Amino acid sequence: MHPRRPAARRRPVSAAFLAAALVLSVSACSGVTGNARVETVEASGDGILRVGLILDNTGDSSFLNDSQRAAAELAVREINASGGHKGRPVELLPVQADQDTAMQAHSLVSDKADVVIGPTDSSHATEAIDVLSRARTPLISPANTASALSSAESGGYYFRTAAADVAQGPVLAKLAKDGGAATLSVLHEEGSYGKDVSAAVADSARQIGLRVLDNTGFTPGEAGTAARTAAGAAPDAVVVIAREGAQGALAELNNAGLSGARLLLSDGAFARYGSKLGAKALDGAKAVVPGHLPSAGFQARLLEVDPDLRDVSFAAETYDAVTLAALAAARAQDDAGRSIAANLVAVSGGTGADNSSGGAPAPCLSYKACVPGLASGGEVNYDGESGPVAFDSKGDITTATFTVFTYGSDNIPAATGRETAGRGGS
Missing domain, CATH: 3.40.50.2300 (Response regulator)
Structure with a gap:
């Protein structure tokens, strides 16, 4: 999406935070090599799956924050009701919507986010990609549509559940x-x-x-x-x-x-x-x-999270992004960002998904319905509230x-x- 908006407000930043940001910037001089979407990685997580949100909407577009926040909260609730990640609750990290996109990304890295959902505005995507890919943290946008982002240099850490323009x-x-x-x-x-x-x-x-x-x-x-x-x-x-x-x-x-x-x-x-x-x-x-209009059932579940919700733009895409991240962690049996990035294509039923019968497995429509298939050593193909996803090798949806x-x-x-x-x- 490319909404018009005034510049985001900035808040004072501590010296410690600036030092952390500087370390990230300096350590990134060599860039991010490889392709995290296809790499084989070893488990390195701490056992707690942490999900971050970047909400970059201000002014006339600020209402878009509410739908994405509610959808992420709903997804986390439903994942935890189905056992969470390896028996432990998934955590939704605090949102710092008063910061600009890059600062939000830095904050989430400091908070040990394993995966980040956002931003809305395509013009802000590279700011988030630059920070998060260097931290080996996958970013899944529910709203970015700019065609050029298909070739964004993210080292394989950028995905989107929204279709390119x-x-x-x-x-x-x-x-x-x-x-x-x-x-x-x-x-x-x-x-x-x-x-x-x-x-x-x-x-x-x-x-x-x-x-x-x-x-x-x-x-x-x-x-x-x-x-x-x-x-x-x-x-x-x-x-x-x-x-x-x-x-x-x-x-x-x-x-x-x-x-x-x-x-x-x-x-x-x-x-x-x-x-x-x-x-x-x-x-x-x-x-x-x-996208398509959210089902009445999905809208009712969103209203249970936020009874004052008046718009559901990008809610389905946000919900699916969180659910896919949790399924990727479940497939890897690891919550680290590198493991999530390496398994997102597979759980979406996308390009290169491994299935002995040839092609992706039959779709499953929720975390609860999908995760038993992974527990038994099989493969899953998540089709969610926004429809089929099927990531390709660039992190784009193929349908x-x-x-x-x-x-x-x-x-x-x-x-x-x-x-x-x-x-x-x-």
Whole structure:
């Protein structure tokens, strides 16, 4: 995710803490070598599995902290109700959300975190990766979507239960074809998000037989030319890939005669537009949003943890990140970060998962359901509240689930379906 927010507040730091941070920084000069996701390691934990959270949301986005905190607490509760790690309770470490991302990471290393969940904002990921990978502590983000993070230099300690932005490309192309389109135009906001996702849409569209008429970039507030170019091409469908410039682009498309069911919106363009756009400008348009709506049962369990919870964004992905970490520790019979990192791919049913029958085992849907399989010496394939995970060799999920929203005549979206994209498309 890439939410906009003011700079995080900093609090005074003790001299002892600064000294510890300096040691980490100096010791990291040689970098992190190897690939922790595939290395064979010996047990080195202290017997207590400690989970840390990095909550980096401030200002208008601060509500996202509550859902992730509640989900992590719920996962730990349910893991402990099923016996914890080797008979001892899993610990959820205190959160220091008033610190910036790097300082939170340093604090969690000092608190002996074995695995850390977070951050939300993709632009903060490298700060956490730099600190935690040097400490041999795996980081699992429930919300990072920037495509470039697939190649982040983490020594194999970075994973994410959220799909990369480009995963929506095949889904958007499929929705266009399912709607009867034979030709497609793409409007994308300039920048890495627009460039990467528009390329994924165009490639996926061609693979399924659609003709891509144009793929035009624009800057926020300056979408008129791009909209008129699309209108001149007379496409059957138009895909809009934008964030800050989405509303302006949609208004310009409406002015150019492209509106309603011909439009498909990327996740960054998804919003409740209402009267901000012309009447029926989005009537019948579709948008995709990563993940699927949490089940009623999962939401009820979250409310038992936090009765005041009003939003469940990234809750399922956070819950699954904690559960996967605990299953990785159970598979290794060790709580050390290196052991967790080396076993996450296997317990997710991902690339290289060892299974004599060929392919991943049948999915199990909770820690309680999965852990007996490990206890008997077998393999497990955890599919959780966010759907299948199946990490690949880069720590990315290989199956991405998207909720499809359809806009009404009031330009307000409602969930109407679900699509899944994998390595081969939708």
